[in-house]
Structures are given as structure tokens and as C-alpha cells.
Amino acid sequence: MGRQEAWRPPGWRHSWHTALLAASILSSCFLLTRAQETPGISIRVYPEVLKEGDSVTLTPEGLDLKVLSSCKWYRGAIMEEKYIIFTFFLTPVIGQKNGTAHTGRETGNPDCSLRIADLKLSDSGTYSFTPESLVVSNTGATNITVSGYVTNITISDSGKAIENSTTVLNCTSAGTNVSYSWLRGNESLVVGERISLSNNNQVLTFSPTSRNDSDSYSCYGYNSFSNDSTSYLLNVLYGPDDPVISPSEHYYAEGSNLTLSCTADSNPAAQYTWSFNETSDMQSTSQLSIHNLQFNQSGNYTCKAFNNETNANSSASWKIWVLAEVSDVTITGLSETIENKSLILTCTSAGSEVSYYWFRGNQSLEDGGQISLSHDNQTLTINPVNRSDAGPYTCLGVNRISKNTSTPFELTVFYGPDDPVISPQNKNYSTGSSLNLSCSADSHPPPQYTWIFKEETIGNISELLISNLSLNDTGNYTCSAFNAETNLSKNTILHVEVYESPSPPPGPDTGVIAGIVIGCVLGVALIGGLVYFLCTKTALGRTEQHSSNGNIPSAPGRNQGVTDTKPTPGEEDIQYSTLAFKANHPPQPEPAAVRPLENTIIYSEIKKK
Incomplete structure (x- = not known):
């Protein structure tokens, strides 16, 4: 704003200068005589607390305005022409003459006060006052401080925030007596080993910076009458970390498709390149x-990740094998062998990096005992071969991408014959009976049988039947079993005794048992006949005593051939008793070897002394 001058009457300028010069001379003279005697002028400031945009009035106190012609106000402590704000005239005409330090906001009043409107922070400082009078030569001065509102808060950084480096955020604002505080997100900032505040909390330092420090930070500035805030988004640059390649599969079939993905944690997102065997760039x-x-x-596939902000890179490699699928699994070797010999079976297949596994039936075969496997499991050796090793064998071929099983390989094991077994084991027979022997021997294939008696072949089958045995059939009967595949034979001998019939040979055979049974029956019958005979004789004796000396004829059914003549002394009295058994009512079954004739009469001799 330009300087404003109060209205003045015509001719006032020359008279004013004349009056001013006279006043100055008089004032100088007065000051020479009174300067040392008058104390400084006190200045009252209203209001006492000054804020930016307010108005203030500086009023000198204790002045006798009637003796004053004018009063001057200066900006600063030096009262020179270049610092004068204005001169306010009291007589003969009230008016204000602005000086070089006038800003357009300062006005004078008839009480010589200074009013400053719309205070600025730059208005803070010292203001000096001097009255002009022939009798007053003292001056006054005061200081004012204009407090500014907290405004224009800004947060500045030290550059890019990179992980593991030091990051500084500086908070500034316009205003007076400003204090500062920080928030992270919506919570108070927690300081610690890595995070610190300094310079009246204006400076926030991260050392070292972590990717986890990325967040919104707010700085609050405040004084006793105002506050302001601003926010700053801290973006910490980091990475790339070591890349991760997926999927986690190393083996692929020939002709299949390969898709690999590479990811690395990075801010900003990393840039990727692929190479094969570290020699050629691919994608x-x-x-x-x-x-x-x-x-x-097949080979190493390398993914390289690069961050153009951190200027860092990292890489990872992944090994890939391309394989052919397993097919045409086949077992080769002898399909027939002989027990106790050695056997070798070999498994082959088409495919890459094939591993082999052997099975007999559903049982897995492992190295140990009579079974041995080559280092690559392709060859199976059985030494010696047992008959239990016969059966179907399969070979399983496996690689990382496929598996395949051979068709069953049927192994035939020839064995035997074992020692023949002759049955029954009965060794005693009576003449006229039959000999029926059976011979068996465990063997594969089944053996051929030969019966030998007295060095002569008497049969070529497993069964031997001889009817109507005679004493000449006594001897050793040999069963010989022969296996044409193993070219082995085994013999077993059974000694047979043939005895004269009906006398049963000793021993616990069926003929002896039958003879014992028959003997017991005959013994019981003999005892019964003897009792009957004695009872009959006693009855005859009693009859002779009561009858005449005539002969009594024998009654029918009585024993025949018994006389009453007493034996001569010294001779034995022999009595005969005849027992008759009907053929259709035998006393008990008789053995087949001794069959009684019909109406057979069995004599029993009893000697009586």
C-alpha cells in the first residue's frame, strides 16, 4: 500500500516546514537542558498476547499531550529517518505523515498511540517512540512478539527408502512455538532400537530401514492456540529375495509340456529372465x-530376478530330467529247472532310469539267503533252487514318471523222487490170502514205479496185487521210483512173511486176532460141554442105584459113546464129548483166511485120571 498523507490547507507546506524547523531548534535546546533529568517513557501494549492477523495498540503513558507538537514511531531501536513509521502531528493541525517503514497497516492516534492491524510474524520486534515538544525530550521503546498459527506442515524425506539403509523423515511447519508428535497409521509411533525421534520430535529416523516400516506416518504440529498435521506414505524398497521356482517336480516325460513359474518377493515387483544351463537366455x-x-x-533352468530401484538381483536354479516312460518289461531265463541247481532270471525294459522290483506271486523278493539281486536289481539269482520256488514271477519297472509290470513268468521246478512210502506196513500174511501194496513218492513230474521181488521185476505201476499167497511169496518187496527229468531214483523195501494157514503167525495181524477170537469161543464151548457131561453122568449114577441091574438105554440127545465100565486101575479114563454147530448159526464170524466147513465137528479131548 502506498503512503497516505492527511489533507492540509493551501500554503501549509511552507509554514509547516518553518514551524517544524523552529520546533526542532527549540527541542534541541530543551533536550540539552532536560535529557538527563526525564526518565524513559513507558509504553503499554494491548492486547498482551498477539497472534498473527490480530491488531495491537502501543500507547505511551504519562504524556502531557498539551505540550506536544507531534510524536514519532520507529521500527527498531534506532531512531533514524529510514526506520520511521510515521510522525503524528498534534498542533496546529492533527495529521499523520508516513515514513519509509510504514507498511500501510500502521495508524496514529491523538494520544500518540500506534495501532498495527493484521499482524504479521514479521511485525515482531522493537518499536521506539519519541515525542516532540519544547519541554519533553524523553523517548520510549517496547518489544512485541507476534505468534503465528501452525500451518503448512510438510514432511520431507532423505531420498528413496531402501531396506537396510538409513531413512530420515523431517517435519516442518509455519507457526510459533510449535511442538511435534508422530502417528503410525492411527496409533502412536513406538520408538525403539531402529526408530528414533530428535530435534523437538521433528526428525524421525529409521536405521536400518525394514520392509515392515512401510506405512502411513502422520506429523502433528501444535502450539497453545492452533494445530495442523500432514501424512506421509513411507514406501520401503527391498528385494528381490531369492526366487522360488514351481512346481516342485524334477522329472518329465519325453514329449510332455514344461511350465515353470518364478516368484521373488520384491518392491517394486522384480523383472525376470530365464536361462538354460547358465549359457543362453530364453525368456x-x-x-x-x-x-x-x-x-x-534335460539340464539346469535358472531364473534371475532384478529390482531396478534397489539395483539388486538374485537367482535360483531348477534341475529338469526328461525321461522315456517305462514299457516292454520282460523276464528272460530258463522256465524249467531242477531242484538244488542255480537259476538266473533277467528283467529288461524300455525307458529311462528304470529301477526294478521282483515278485513271486504277491510276495516281494529281496536280497538275502538263497536269493541274490544284482546292484541294479535287473538280475535275480536263486541258488540253490527249492521246489517251493516254483510259481509265477513278475518284474516291476519304475522310473520317476511311470511304471510297468511284466507278464507273469511261470517257473517250473523238477524235483524228486523222495523216498517212496509203501502202504500198508503189514508184514505178516497167511497162505491163501492176498497181498495189496501201494507205493507213492513226492516228485515233479510224477515218478515211474517198479516193483522188484527176488531181483525180478514184478510190476510197473504204483499198485502191487498178489492173490492166494504161498510160502514162496515170503521175501523183500522193493518199490523203485524214478524221475525222468531229474534222472534220480529212490527205493524202499518191505519184508513180507507168509505163514501156513490156519495157524496164525505170531504178531498183531488180523489173522492172529481172528485165531484168538475163535480160540476163546471154542474154549467157552468146551467148558460148556464138560459141565453138561458131568451133570449127565451124575444123573445116570443116581438112576442106576434105584433101578434094576438091567441096562438103561441112552436117551436121544445124550452123548454117544460113553460107557459105565470103570477103568482098569492104572489106566486113564477117557471120555469123549461131541459138540455140533450148525452152519447157519455159527458161534461168531470167522476170519476170511480160515473159513469153517458146514457141520464142522470140533473134537475136544478130556483126560481124566
């Missing part, structure tokens, strides 16, 4: 795709 994307894989594409 510049995070995903690598190869169609129709071939064997020569």
Missing part, C-alpha cells in the same frame, strides 16, 4: 513354457 517373463520336451532339454 524375460516370470513364467517359462516349453512344449514337446526332448531328452536334450
Whole structure:
């Protein structure tokens, strides 16, 4: 704003200068005589607390305005012309003459006060006052401080925030007596070993910076009458970390498709490149795709991640094997062998990196005992072969991408014959009976049998039947079993005794048992006949005593051939008793070897002394 001057009457300028010069001379003279005697002028400031945009009035106290012609106000402590704000005239005409330090906001009053409107922070400082009078020569001065509102808060950084480096955030604002505080998100900032505040909390330092420090930070500035705030988004740059390649599969079939993905934690997102066997660049994307894989594409695939903000990079490699699927699994070797010999079976297949596993039936075969496997499991050796080793064998071929099983390999084991077994084991026979022997021997294939008696072959089958045995059939009967595949034979001998019939040979055979039974029956019958005879004789004796001396004829059914003549002394009295058994009512079954004739009469001789 330009300087404003009060209205003045015509001719006032020359008279004013004349009056001013006269007043100055008089004032100088007065000061020479009174300066040392008058104390400084006190200045009252209202209001006492000054804020930016307010108005203030500086009023000198204790002045006798009637003796004053004018009063001057200066900006600063030096009262020179270049610092004068204005001169306010009291007589003969009230008016204000602005000086070089006038800003357009300062006005004078008839009481010589200074009013400053719309205070600025720059208005803070010293203001000096001097009255002009022939009798007053003292001056006054005061200081004012204008407090500014907290505004224009800003947060500045020290540059890019990179992980593991030091990051500084500085908070500034306009205003007076400003204090500062920080928030992270909506919570108070927690300081610690890595995070610190300094310079009246204006400076926030991260040392070292972590990716986890990324967040919104707010700085609050405040004084006794105002406050302001601003926010800052801290973006910590980091990475790339070591890349991760997926999927986690190393083996692929020939002709299949390969897709690999590479990811690395990074801010900003990393840039990716792929290379094969660390020699050739393939693709510049995070995903690598190869169609129709071939064997020569087995090798190391490397993913490299690069961060153009941190200027850092990292890499990871993944090994890939391209394999052919397992097929045509086949077992070769002898399908027939002989027990106790050695057998070798070999498994072959088409495919890459095939591992082999052997089975007999559903049982897995492992190295140990009579079974041995080669280092690659392709060859199975059985030494010696047992008959239990016969059966179906299968070979399983497996690699990382497939598996296949051979068709069953049927192994035949020839064995035997074992020692023949002759049955029954009965060794005693009576003449006229039959000999029926059976011979068996465990063997594969079944053996051929030969019966030998007295060094002569008497049969070529497992069964031997001889009817109507005679004493000449006594001897050793040999069963010989022969296996044409193993070219082995085994013999077993059974000694047979043939005895004259009906006398049963000793021993616990069926003929002896039958003879014992018959003997017991005959003994019981003999005892019964003897009792009957004695009872009859006693009855005859009693009859002779009561009858005449005539002969009594024998009654029918009585024993025949018994006389009453007493034996001569010294001779034995022999009595005969005849027992008759009907053929249709035998006393008991008789053995087949001794069959009684019909109406057989069995004599029993009893000697009586």
C-alpha cells in the first residue's frame, strides 16, 4: 500500500516546514537542558498476547499531550529517518505523515498511540517512540512478539527408502512455538532400537530401514492456540529375495509340456529372465513354457530376478530330467529247472532310469539267503533252487514318471523222487490170502514205479496185487521210483512173511486176532460141554442105584459113546464129548483166511485120571 498523507490547507507546506524547523531548534535546546533529568517513557501494549492477523495498540503513558507538537514511531531501536513509521502531528493541525517503514497497516492516534492491524510474524520486534515538544525530550521503546498459527506442515524425506539403509523423515511447519508428535497409521509411533525421534520430535529416523516400516506416518504440529498435521506414505524398497521356482517336480516325460513359474518377493515387483544351463537366455517373463520336451532339454533352468530401484538381483536354479516312460518289461531265463541247481532270471525294459522290483506271486523278493539281486536289481539269482520256488514271477519297472509290470513268468521246478512210502506196513500174511501194496513218492513230474521181488521185476505201476499167497511169496518187496527229468531214483523195501494157514503167525495181524477170537469161543464151548457131561453122568449114577441091574438105554440127545465100565486101575479114563454147530448159526464170524466147513465137528479131548 502506498503512503497516505492527511489533507492540509493551501500554503501549509511552507509554514509547516518553518514551524517544524523552529520546533526542532527549540527541542534541541530543551533536550540539552532536560535529557538527563526525564526518565524513559513507558509504553503499554494491548492486547498482551498477539497472534498473527490480530491488531495491537502501543500507547505511551504519562504524556502531557498539551505540550506536544507531534510524536514519532520507529521500527527498531534506532531512531533514524529510514526506520520511521510515521510522525503524528498534534498542533496546529492533527495529521499523520508516513515514513519509509510504514507498511500501510500502521495508524496514529491523538494520544500518540500506534495501532498495527493484521499482524504479521514479521511485525515482531522493537518499536521506539519519541515525542516532540519544547519541554519533553524523553523517548520510549517496547518489544512485541507476534505468534503465528501452525500451518503448512510438510514432511520431507532423505531420498528413496531402501531396506537396510538409513531413512530420515523431517517435519516442518509455519507457526510459533510449535511442538511435534508422530502417528503410525492411527496409533502412536513406538520408538525403539531402529526408530528414533530428535530435534523437538521433528526428525524421525529409521536405521536400518525394514520392509515392515512401510506405512502411513502422520506429523502433528501444535502450539497453545492452533494445530495442523500432514501424512506421509513411507514406501520401503527391498528385494528381490531369492526366487522360488514351481512346481516342485524334477522329472518329465519325453514329449510332455514344461511350465515353470518364478516368484521373488520384491518392491517394486522384480523383472525376470530365464536361462538354460547358465549359457543362453530364453525368456524375460516370470513364467517359462516349453512344449514337446526332448531328452536334450534335460539340464539346469535358472531364473534371475532384478529390482531396478534397489539395483539388486538374485537367482535360483531348477534341475529338469526328461525321461522315456517305462514299457516292454520282460523276464528272460530258463522256465524249467531242477531242484538244488542255480537259476538266473533277467528283467529288461524300455525307458529311462528304470529301477526294478521282483515278485513271486504277491510276495516281494529281496536280497538275502538263497536269493541274490544284482546292484541294479535287473538280475535275480536263486541258488540253490527249492521246489517251493516254483510259481509265477513278475518284474516291476519304475522310473520317476511311470511304471510297468511284466507278464507273469511261470517257473517250473523238477524235483524228486523222495523216498517212496509203501502202504500198508503189514508184514505178516497167511497162505491163501492176498497181498495189496501201494507205493507213492513226492516228485515233479510224477515218478515211474517198479516193483522188484527176488531181483525180478514184478510190476510197473504204483499198485502191487498178489492173490492166494504161498510160502514162496515170503521175501523183500522193493518199490523203485524214478524221475525222468531229474534222472534220480529212490527205493524202499518191505519184508513180507507168509505163514501156513490156519495157524496164525505170531504178531498183531488180523489173522492172529481172528485165531484168538475163535480160540476163546471154542474154549467157552468146551467148558460148556464138560459141565453138561458131568451133570449127565451124575444123573445116570443116581438112576442106576434105584433101578434094576438091567441096562438103561441112552436117551436121544445124550452123548454117544460113553460107557459105565470103570477103568482098569492104572489106566486113564477117557471120555469123549461131541459138540455140533450148525452152519447157519455159527458161534461168531470167522476170519476170511480160515473159513469153517458146514457141520464142522470140533473134537475136544478130556483126560481124566
